[in-house]
Amino acid sequence: MPYRWTDPAPDVRVLRLWPHNSLPRRGVGVVVLTTFTLLMVPLLALLGSVLLWGLLPFALLAVGGIWVALNRSYRDRDILEVLTLTEREVHLGRRNPDGGTQNWACNRYWARAEMHDTDGPVPHYVTLKGAGREVEIGAFLSEEERQALFLELQTALHP
Template sequence: MPDMPYRWSSTEPPQRLELWPHRSLPPQGFATFIIVTACMLLIPLLAVLGSPVLWGLLPFLGGALWAIWYALRRSDADGALREDLTLAADTMELVRCNPRGDQQSWQANPYWVRVEMHATGGPVANYLTLKGGDRAVELGAFLSPEERAALFAELQDRLRALNRNAH
């Protein structure tokens, strides 16, 4: 099984599931990309080295490099999203830690929770929701459709086993 962007901490209650978005550009990849981009932006300047045109182009190339740096850093900050699901005999809690630092939480009795996967009709393919009480919450919307399908099966199995052992 390929590496999934989620991890179960245990098989015994309380079970914890941590989910996170893919990180396609690690820190060393970021540094390499910025250095290579800067070098590529400097190549056209070789033709105008020693002329006043150099000073006219330099601010634009510097601005382009800064915009790329800013966009990648912003993307990295937005990827700080995390979802933590705790599954115990008497409660199920989902806490979503958003990139800007605020948190959202949801709780329900696991006996009444339904795990639903909407193959179509949701904002993403294989949209995964937890429905308990009067609310339905999304889970792992940042995962790929295949990862959500795998998580759906795992979560159903763990919830079924938890409810079977509790009663």
């Protein structure tokens, strides 16, 4: 699952959540190189012809488009959420893809996890509620992962 609980101190629990990337960074290079190779094979028959120079820019444009799209996908999924549970406080920090951060803190006694089965932007939308605010957590996870996260959050917040 793209989240992990750790216990850095005796009375502190930390949950880190991140989006799942099915294609590793090295895989991007392999995909782009494979696309380039497969696009160049038909152009071998045109070596020495004027048609090669007419088709080559379009092939390179397609390879460049794939490179830009895959890098944009990685940049958009560069999200990290960190939930810190101490004896008295719950703190949620989020690093957005644009580099900005969002923070939320609440007294642990008043914090609670809620699941909105159909009311949220995604099915089984999980939020944390407390200190007069309601914040989302793990909206980028799959439906099954959000359901498992909700159960873990309930037991972690109020053991």
